[in-house]
Amino acid sequence: MKILKLIIIVAGLFALIACEDTVNPNDEFKEEIALNCVIHGDSSYQIATVLRSFPFGDETSAAESFVDDVQLRLWYDVDEQDDAFLFRDSVITVQDENGNDMKAKFYYINGVNIEPEKAMEIEAILPNGKRLFSSTKTPEKLTLSHDYFIPPEEFGRDYFHLEWYFPEGERVVQPRMKIKYTYNNHGTKEYREIFVPVKLDENNGSAPPVYPSPVLDKEIDFYMNAIDWTMEKISEGDSVKENYSIIGAEVTLLVYDKNLTGYYTSTNTILDDYSIRIDEIDFSNIEGGLGLFGSFIQQKIDVSISSNYIIRYGYLIGK
Template sequence: MFDGMSAVTLIHILDFRGWGWYLSPENLQGSRTTWFEESHDLFPCRLMNRWIHGLVLLILTLSLVSCNQPFDPHGPFENLPVVFCILDGSQDVQFLRLYTTFPESRETNVEYPITGANVEVTTPAGVMMFRDTTLPRVDTSVFKSPLQMYASPFQPLSGQSYALRILSPLGEAASEITLPANANLTIQGSFFLQNPHQSPEDSKVFVLTTLSEGAKGYVIRLFVHFDIISGGSRVSHSTEVPILIKNKDFSTAVFPTLRRKTVANGFEVYPVEFYALTLSEIQKRHPTGQIVFRKAALITLQAEENLYNYFSIVNAFNDRYSIRVDEPEFTNIIGGRGLFGGFSIDSLIVDLPPNFPYNRP
């Protein structure tokens, strides 16, 4: 609610240290003489005399003892490993970021990676070791150095448990998760995906998915995969289809987000109108070259509990109606900070016909 600026301004203005001459002995003496002369009662004069001397002594004493009490808002610095690892059931290589916390006094535009740590994930198939890796950094707005990573070539399996253990100079950090089991996807209205131009107005594609018990959150997403053929080269692309577009303006597109599983089934509804608008948008964004739409891919991503909790809390509780302003921390790393999470992905492919009307020869 308040960032402190105004208080700072006010306090600085009210800070009249330079006016200390008000308390100079000359001024006090002068005041005392004046009061004595005006008074006709010697008893109050004596009292006043004592009072003033007492007050001066008190102020001097307090001034001496009132030297700034040192204050440091920092507690004992906890040098902890910061781990981020999200097991992706659709990928055959898994990555892990490992850094340290740093004191607030340190530079914030420098990363503090931990290299040479012993990182392992115990999987049903055995212990998978993660190795030091360096990747080029995509976002160089804050950090310029290449990304220091750990990577391991394995593909997590749905419904299986994974235990992370990290041994580094900062000690041991550990965590454990279980990936959700497979989901079953069904679709009503796949015809509309293949023939959007023949769809009645307000027609919709309904996607229903049966979620696993181990999933805490899920999201259903629809992607359109297409190729751009230009000058003899073919480049594959994909674009996500929104669930809402306001005023036919694609910049207002709203996409599904991770939501909590409340019942055994999850669903999503895609108005065909927005599907068609997405196809048109793709045509606009690729004004030249041949466009070949290949398939529409529906995916169900099921997030295990830690990933879901972390994602929601970090993103303002993923709550459009919340009025909370605090930013709590979530971590499931024992002996560190960060997140060890995971998700599984199940997909349903709807192939688009060769004579798909949005193809551009």
């Protein structure tokens, strides 16, 4: 009986050793392909990239990971117009994190102006026949409620208030405010714009401006001390204030679609055409590979700046 037990124990140990798998992160590397394309509602020029992954530790550059000769197509307004666009490839020089020049290849199309609630599809067929596909729908327009004047008409309120309503689900919204003005440069009128921070960081000694970032919230306030700071910044270092004519303010809202909202909330990364990385696999909506296909639309609001407020800075009232 002891012999039997011994045999079972030895056999069990043998089985454990024999079935052990050797873990090697570099073994049997499986290449993944990522298709990234965010359709911009504020431009008719659209960009996409198709990148391949590379083994851990490989010093492959971004340009080398780019997949050439991809048949890449976009369909816009699939349910009605069914416009189709064939991407072309191009290359630009950009600077990496260390300030060194590097080539960035990309695919592009021109003439795509998106509207709310339009279905879109994208398809990439690689030179080896691998097919990647995705679809999205441009977001609905936001219903807006906001102040019409700077400073706000409500007595004593020290912020410009804007709130929005989205009929279904959550959407990331990226608000921005800018002041539009002209500068009289020796008789020539130059059009200029300056972005307005939401607030000044009072906790910091130098009170640096804090600019708005994409939010899941449904409202934003631009504090008057930040708007005051921007008005002063317009003519900083220039004593001839009459050279500046203030036209007004404009608030733009970039409304992310469902996919882009999902990507943003999973990575907390701000949009950048060239920085969506292949290893960001928390969110992917690409069939047959990895990556992101999304869109955002842009909504604009014109805001009047009161004459008294403009004159207070010595500026002229522009048109």
